[in-house]
Amino acid sequence: MTLIVGIDEAGRGPVIGPLVIAGVMINEKDEPKLIKLGVKDSKQLTEKRRNELFQEIKDLGVEYEILIIHPEEIDETLRSPSSNLNWLEADKSVEIIKKLKPDGVILDCPSTVPEKYKQYVEQKLKDKTNVIAEHKADDTYPVVSAASILAKVTRDAEIEAIKKKYGDCGSGYPSDPKTQDFLKKNFKKFPEIFRQTWESYKNIIRKKEQKGLGDF
Secondary structure, three states: OOEEEEEEEEOOOOOEOOEEEEEEEEEHHHHHHHHHHOOOOHHHOOHHHHHHHHHHHHHOOOEEEEEEEOHHHHHHHHOOOOOOHHHHHHHHHHHHHHHHOOOEEEEEOOOOOHHHHHHHHHHHHOOOOEEEEEOOHHHHOHHHHHHHHHHHHHHHHHHHHHHHHHOOOOOOOOOOHHHHHHHHHHOOOOHHHEOOOOHHHHHHHHHHHHHHHHOO
């Protein structure tokens, strides 16, 4: 029996809300079950179908792990001179792998140098887990597609919870006009939901400081 884990994330780029990383483990011989469900990279699915597949994947009886990394932890990592967003994702992937204990793992690789990313994960694991790290693995491997769906649906639910509590913040991405407007109006009011190391957040601070200086 060969147990394979696929790992993917949702929410690397937004200035609002968490990064979500999910791992799905399946017996390699059961992979056709995922194919039959029609799993794909979550970005290629409608919201309705993603939500349906989220439950259908879990109904297969697969083991899975979902980690929610909030803005404060993301900022803390990015302020460290020895880390970055890629290494944070790798460290969280290692957490998932250690929890699920598969024979092999397939990572949707965020790094421009997949071999270096793979080596980093292997060094952290210190065991014989077979590691594959590839760009667009969520397009190639059904088990990674399944992980991308779990991550995306969880991230969307987190954003909906933020909207209910704090107001309509849009998608959370810096390019979204609704998010830009929400950021300008609420960056001081709700600092806990913003990634304060993001340029879009820091630019608001700079503009406010320059405006303040201009008042003298």
